[in-house]
Amino acid sequence: MENTMKLVAAALLAGASTLAFTATVQANADGEAVYNQACMACHMTGAAGAPIRGDADAWAPRVEKGIDTLYTHAIEGFNAMPPKGGQMGLSDEEVKAAVDFMVEPVM
Ligand code: HEC
DSSP: OHHHHHHHHHHHHHHHHHHHHHHHHHHHOOHHHHIIIIIHHHHTTTGGGOOOTTOHHHHHHHHTTOHHHHHHHHHHOBTTBOGGGGOTTSOHHHHHHHHHHHHGGGO
């Protein structure tokens, strides 16, 4: 009985921290909106070899490089990945939020 209570408490805590994380990201910049506007054309279709959002196999070796490397590559460009997805009007924070949104399903 006591163990069940602990499990329930742990599950509630995990849920609360996930919500807090989501809220923090959205407070800075709307990653989903940036993704839909600037990243989706390639990252939903896999155009030019872009890793598709939610494709765990495609993202595993990239996530291993660390989120800071992914931020840098998204901002400065990486092979066929254009700097800021070609939208130079985006702030670094907006691009980072879009990266967070992109890797969120596979983290
Ligand atoms: C014109 C197509 C295109 C657009 C638009 C685009 N990407 Fe990419 N992206 C790519 C391609 C292609 C790769 C794979 C590059 C490689 O691994 O050689 C990539 C790779 C990445 C990676 C992984 C980098 C790494 O180090 O493995 C991230 C993160 C990323 N893109 C983020 C973004 C974000 C954020 C946006 C929108 C702001 C965006 N991309 C828009 C084509 C695009």
